Structure formats: C-alpha cells, structure tokens
Amino acid sequence: MTEPVIIAEGLARHYEVGGGMFSKPKVVKALSEATFEIYPGKTLAVVGESGCGKSTLARLVTLIEEPTAGSFTLNGVPGTPGNWAALREHVQIVFQDPYGSLNLRHRVGSILEEPLKINRPEMSAAEREEKARAMMELVGLRPEHYDRFPHMFSGGQRQRIAVGRALMLEPKLIVLDEPVSALDVSIQSQVLNLLLDLQERLNLAYMFISHDLSVVRHVADEVIVMYLGRPVEFASKEALFAHPRHPYSKALLSATPTTEPTRKLERIKLEGELPSPLDVPEGCPFAPRCWKAQAQCRTERPELEGVDHRVACFYPE
Numbered sequence: 001m002t003e004p005v006i007i008a009e010g011l012a013r014h015y016e017v018g019g020g021m022f023s024k025p026k027v028v029k030a031l032s033e034a035t036f037e038i039y040p041g042k043t044l045a046v047v048g049e050s051g052c053g054k055s056t057l058a059r060l061v062t063l064i065e066e067p068t069a070g071s072f073t074l075n076g077v078p079g080t081p082g083n084w085a086a087l088r089e090h091v092q093i094v095f096q097d098p099y100g101s102l103n104l105r106h107r108v109g110s111i112l113e114e115p116l117k118i119n120r121p122e123m124s125a126a127e128r129e130e131k132a133r134a135m136m137e138l139v140g141l142r143p144e145h146y147d148r149f150p151h152m153f154s155g156g157q158r159q160r161i162a163v164g165r166a167l168m169l170e171p172k173l174i175v176l177d178e179p180v181s182a183l184d185v186s187i188q189s190q191v192l193n194l195l196l197d198l199q200e201r202l203n204l205a206y207m208f209i210s211h212d213l214s215v216v217r218h219v220a221d222e223v224i225v226m227y228l229g230r231p232v233e234f235a236s237k238e239a240l241f242a243h244p245r246h247p248y249s250k251a252l253l254s255a256t257p258t259t260e261p262t263r264k265l266e267r268i269k270l271e272g273e274l275p276s277p278l279d280v281p282e283g284c285p286f287a288p289r290c291w292k293a294q295a296q297c298r299t300e301r302p303e304l305e306g307v308d309h310r311v312a313c314f315y316p317e
Contacts, residue, residue: 003076004037005172005205006061006091010070011035013056017278028277030056031229033304034070036222038173041199043206045216045237047252048226049274054209056229058175061207062093075172089119092166096178098158102150108161109146112136115168131168139164140194156187160194167198173205180215192218213256217241225249228275228285235309245309245316247290284314 011034019025031053038044046054059065061072063084072079074087095101102111112132116123123131129146136145139160150158159179166174176195180188196219199206210216216223216237223240225233225248233246244250251268270289275281281288287297292315304312 002039004039006038006072006074008034008036008070008072011057011060011067011072012069013060013065014068026278029229029280030277034231036224038205038207040172040203040205042221043208043219045208045210045220045223046226047210047213047216047223049211051274051277052226053229054226055177058093058177058207058209062091062175063088089169090171091173091175092169092171093175093177094162094166094179097182098155098162101162102158104150107147107149111161112165112168115165119169135164135168155183156191159183159191163194173207175207177209181212213252225252228277228280230285230312231304232286232312233310234304239309245311246313247292247317248286250317
C-alpha cells in the first residue's frame with residue numbers, strides 16, 4: 001500500500017502577544033489539534049474564514065515555523081528543526097499573490113534556476129538552464145520567456161512561473177496557499193487545470209488552502225474545515241458537499257454558488273462576529289454563532305470524532 005507523503009498528529013502553533021512591565025503576554029492559539037494524512041496523487045483542501053489557522057498550518061508544513069505541540073513526518077522523516085535542511089526539497093509552496101511572490105529584478109530563467117543554485121550546487125550552469133527550459137515547457141511557458149522579466153507577464157503566467165519554481169526540486173508535497181484567488185475568473189480554471197495535470201503526471205500530493213468552496217469542489221479529494229484555529233469537520237469531498245455535518249460547514253456551503261439550476265440551497269446567515277483568538281469562548285468556539293447551540297455547547301468543547309467522516313459537534317446534522 002502507498003505510504004502517505006505527510007502524516008500530522010495534533011499540530012498546534014501558539015503565539016505570545018502583548019505583555020509589558022506589569023502585565024503578562026496573552027497567548028493566541030492560532031492552530032490546535034490538526035491531524036491528517038496526504039497521499040501521493042491526492043489533494044487535501046483546508047477551508048475556513050480568514051483567521052481560522054489555514055496559513056499557520058501552511059507555515060508549519062513548509063518548515064517555516066516549528067509547531068508548539070504535535071508532530072509530523074514528511075516522506076517518513078520527522079519534521080523536526082534538525083531535519084529541516086534535508087526536508088525542504090520535499091515540500092514547496094505556491095503563494096497567493098503572483099505579483100508579489102516573484103523577484104521583479106530577476107529574469108524568468110534565473111528565478112527557476114535559483115532553487116537549483118542553492119540546493120544542487122553540483123549542477124553546472126548548462127544543466128540548470130536545461131532543466132529550467134524543460135520546466136517552462138511543462139507549465140505552459142514559451143522558450144522566449146526564459147529571458148523576460150516578471151512584469152512582462154499576466155497574473156496567470158506569473159503563477160505558472162511560481163508553480164514551475166516550486167517544482168524545480170521535484171518535491172513530493174506542494175502547499176497551494178490560495179493559488180488562484182488573485183486571478184481573474186477566466187484565468188483561474190486554466191491554472192487549476194494545469195495543477196491537476198501536473199498532479200496526475202508527477203503523482204504530487206497537494207495541500208490546497210482556500211476560502212472558495214467552489215474551487216475546492218473542483219480539486220479536492222478530502223477536506224478539513226477550520227474554525228478559530230481548530231478542525232471542526234474532516235471528510236471526503238463527496239461526503240462533505242453532499243452531507244455537511246457541522247453547522248459551520250453547512251453555513252459555508254449554503255453561501256457557495258451552484259451551477260445546478262434544479263438545486264436550491266437555503267442560505268444560512270451566521271449571526272455575530274468571529275470571536276477574537278485572544279478571547280476564545282468557553283466550550284465550543286462556534287456556539288455564539290450557532291443556531292443549534294445548547295447549554296452543553298457553551299461549557300464543554302466537542303472533540304473531532306468519527307471514522308471516515310469526523311465532526312466536532314455535540315448535535316451534528
């Protein structure tokens with residue numbers, strides 16, 4: 001049986017903020033209890049509102065920050081700081097903004113070759129150029145683009161360059177942090193189709209971070225729904241979209257446009273604001289905005305329970 005590319009157990013990341021001469025710093029629990037696996041050729045989508053912990057999870061998986069608690073293995077190797085240098089070749093990230101993630105002073109060829117210069121010093125300049133040109137063809141760029149600067153390209157083309165750069169070291173896992181949200185709708189499908197084609201060709205594992213469930217529906221195999229730093233539902237894409245069990249998931253899906261004219265969705269409008277991560281309510285964090293909340297929800301925190309379809313709710317749908 002194929003082994004997972006990444007196995008994460010109870011990942012958490014906390015930050016201390018504020019504090020001074022006469023006061024203690026407060027702790028922001030940006031991420032707690034994230035447990036998942038991603039297999040080769042599969043996509044795990046992480047969805048939720050802004051501030052729910054999606055990007056924090058991305059920083060842990062891409063070895064930018066160390067977890068406060070929990071652990072994970074990448075390609076069977078523990079993701080501890082002592083292994084970061086060796087593991088960074090196996091995981092790469094594509095950022096949200098194609099206009100800000102590329103160095104405007106460097107030509108496309110130089111941008112693609114930079115990971116090889118840093119991580120493969122034994123390669124000659126001719127070998128690096130050959131691999132960069134082959135990567136350009138793979139991601140749909142023309143040979144004459146090699147000597148051009150990023151400002152000469154559209155947003156979709158820049159994202160192709162960013163995807164190509166992420167693939168130069170032949171990673172096993174790609175973290176896609178809102179990779180199409182900054183693009184025009186007409187270009188989004190082109191980039192998504194490119195990502196799916198590359199996944200099929202190279203057997204890549206994807207962690208796809210998004211707030212757009214219509215995009216997630218197109219690319220995901222499994223989905224984690226996050227709320228205030230915690231996973232509240234984990235299921236296959238088919239199960240989640242057909243039968244969301246957590247009230248928050250149901251509310252998110254009710255706001256997602258559908259292309260099926262016969263399907264009518266009852267729009268669920270959540271009351272109240274997202275609580276501050278500095279002052280998380282007791283019990284279930286979603287209880288202040290939940291229409292199903294009972295007394296138990298305001299005093300006890302539900303655990304993520306289940307087998308294939310897990311949900312953190314005392315009164316699931």
